Amino acid sequence: MCSTTKMMSNGVFILLAGGSSSRMGGDKKELLPLPEGDNALSRLSQMLEQGKLIKHLHVVYAPMHEEAIRQAVALFTGRITFSPAGTTRQASVWQALEQLSAYAPQWVMIHDGARPWLTHQLIERLHEGLAQHEALLPIIPLTDSLKRLDAEGVVVEECDRRSYGLAQTPQAFHFDAIYQAHKALQRGNFSDDTSIYHAHHGRHAQSILGEIGNKKLTYREDLA
Numbered sequence: 001m002c003s004t005t006k007m008m009s010n011g012v013f014i015l016l017a018g019g020s021s022s023r024m025g026g027d028k029k030e031l032l033p034l035p036e037g038d039n040a041l042s043r044l045s046q047m048l049e050q051g052k053l054i055k056h057l058h059v060v061y062a063p064m065h066e067e068a069i070r071q072a073v074a075l076f077t078g079r080i081t082f083s084p085a086g087t088t089r090q091a092s093v094w095q096a097l098e099q100l101s102a103y104a105p106q107w108v109m110i111h112d113g114a115r116p117w118l119t120h121q122l123i124e125r126l127h128e129g130l131a132q133h134e135a136l137l138p139i140i141p142l143t144d145s146l147k148r149l150d151a152e153g154v155v156v157e158e159c160d161r162r163s164y165g166l167a168q169t170p171q172a173f174h175f176d177a178i179y180q181a182h183k184a185l186q187r188g189n190f191s192d193d194t195s196i197y198h199a200h201h202g203r204h205a206q207s208i209l210g211e212i213g214n215k216k217l218t219y220r221e222d223l224a
């Protein structure tokens with residue numbers, strides 16, 4: 001019990017804002033005004049500032065937006081560090097983890113900067129889960145039917161939607177476990193971090209229930 005409590009004390013939250021936002025027509029999605037005001041990065045950093053758990057925020061920035069991204073997260077008063085984006089999401093996370101290893105964190109949460117409506121409750125549930133699990137991710141059950149298609153778009157399988165879920169972020173890990181996975185698989189192009197964890201360790205992450213409100217801004221319509 002004592003070692004678990006100690007393990008939980010030193011963590012870092014990575015906010016990814018290094019992408020090109022090509023599906024948003026090139027406008028940097030993490031900096032676009034949200035309907036309620038602010039932008040995704042300023043909203044997220046202020047939310048983290050108000051919570052008690054996150055004492056170290058690490059921001060991955062797209063170099064051409066570095067100044068605006070630094071300004072957006074400026075209200076976070078804990079430790080804040082930065083690294084530039086790599087050529088893929090995976091490369092960006094690896095560069096961040098490598099830089100952060102100097103701080104010897106015990107856990108890390110990796111979050112899309114384009115999911116502005118993250119809540120304290122989800123962060124706290126993930127943090128609690130890390131006492132028992134090495135890797136965790138929030139999942140949303142499917143509410144639409146699920147079909148598998150061939151290359152021509154013809155339905156070739158009716159899938160049981162109860163066996164599938166939509167993966168969200170933050171994805172949470174014991175730091176060494178995800179650091180070793182990224183270190184070993186640097187040249188891949190995985191779309192999220194629990195898949196890198198699985199590819200390296202051969203173990204799947206534990207899911208917890210995600211939040212429907214924790215949506216990702218991908219297309220302009222997502223801002224409505």
Ligand SMILES: C[C@](O)(CO)[C@H](O)COP(=O)(O)O
Nearest residue numbers: 089112167168169191192216
């Ligand atoms: C990490 C992620 O949000 C999990 O659903 C998703 O894979 C990110 O995808 P994107 O294409 O980088 O927005």
